[in-house]
Amino acid sequence: MAQILHLYLLATLLLALSFKATSSSQHSGNNGLKSLHFALYQHETINKTGYIIVNGVAGAGVGQTTTPFGTLFAFQDPMTVTANISSKVVAIAEGTSITSSFDGLRSISIAKITLRLKNHMGSISIVGGTHNIKPADHPVVGGTGDFMFVQGYVTSSPVDLQGLTVTYKIVFHLYWPSYANKFSLHDKQVRSDIIP
Numbered sequence: 001m002a003q004i005l006h007l008y009l010l011a012t013l014l015l016a017l018s019f020k021a022t023s024s025s026q027h028s029g030n031n032g033l034k035s036l037h038f039a040l041y042q043h044e045t046i047n048k049t050g051y052i053i054v055n056g057v058a059g060a061g062v063g064q065t066t067t068p069f070g071t072l073f074a075f076q077d078p079m080t081v082t083a084n085i086s087s088k089v090v091a092i093a094e095g096t097s098i099t100s101s102f103d104g105l106r107s108i109s110i111a112k113i114t115l116r117l118k119n120h121m122g123s124i125s126i127v128g129g130t131h132n133i134k135p136a137d138h139p140v141v142g143g144t145g146d147f148m149f150v151q152g153y154v155t156s157s158p159v160d161l162q163g164l165t166v167t168y169k170i171v172f173h174l175y176w177p178s179y180a181n182k183f184s185l186h187d188k189q190v191r192s193d194i195i196p
Contacts, residue, residue, distance in 0.1 A: 033175040035152075036120070040079040040172070042093050042156075045165040050075035053096075060104025065132040065161055067107075071099040079113070083159050083167055091115045093170075097130060105132045113154075113170075115147070122147040124174070126154055133158055140174065149180040 044050045056068025067073065079091035095111030109130045114123040122145020128138035135157040143150040152174040160167040 033177060034180075035176070036172070036174045038117075038172050040081065040091055040170050041083045041087075041159065042077050042079050042168045042170050043085045043165050044075055044077045044168070048164075049077045056099050056104075059099075059102035063104070064166070066104030067099045068104060069099055069102050071104075071107075073097045073099075073107070075111075079170065083169070085165060085167070090117060100129070106130065107132075109138065111138075120146040124150060124154075124172075130156060133161065147174070149176055150174050151177065 051074055052062070052067065052071055053074050054070070054072035056071035059069040060066040061068060062071075074096045076092060076094040078085075078089045079093055080087040080089050092114045093111050094114075095109060097107040097109040099107045101107075107130050109126075109128060111126050112123050113126065115121065122143055124143040124147050125141050126138040127141055128136070130136050130138070135155055137153050137155050140150060140152045140154065152172070154173070155171045157169045157171070158166070159169050
């Protein structure tokens with residue numbers, strides 16, 4: 001009887017080890033995710049590509065980097081390959097933000113970014129908190145076209161906050177799950193060769 005129990009425990013242990021070996025060998029590197037990393041520059045011009053729709057009610061006044069609490073702002077901004085606004089436009093960011101802090105520096109933002117890259121076309125949707133003068137991460141919640149099933153985040157960082165047009169650097173960190181294998185991303189490096 002003890003020998004049968006011993007063989008049963010040994011078989012159970014071997015079965016458990018085989019499951020562990022199988023699951024760890026299927027997910028190598030970055031958990032089997034294909035990824036794409038690149039940066040673009042968003043240019044927002046007050047009363048040209050971005051407008052205050054509803055004035056806020058309290059806190060900071062309207063300034064270069066602040067809006068009153070509750071301000072509803074809508075935008076449709078060009079995104080270029082360099083910080084120079086006259087460089088090639090390869091994306092459009094459109095969305096809205098609502099000022100969510102009394103100091104006027106933070107907001108809740110929702111945006112759709114339509115991308116026209118060399119080998120990738122489609123859009124991604126992002127949501128999250130934005131800080132007007134500090135870097136902020138925004139989760140990617142979905143995509144269309146070549147960005148179907150995409151996940152990840154974008155980091156928004158101020159570059160130039162002087163004048164009518166403000167510029168933000170947007171760094172994309174995009175990941176496709178293994179079931180979205182119809183996409184052929186060739187590497188996991190920060191890419192500059194995808195910009196047309």
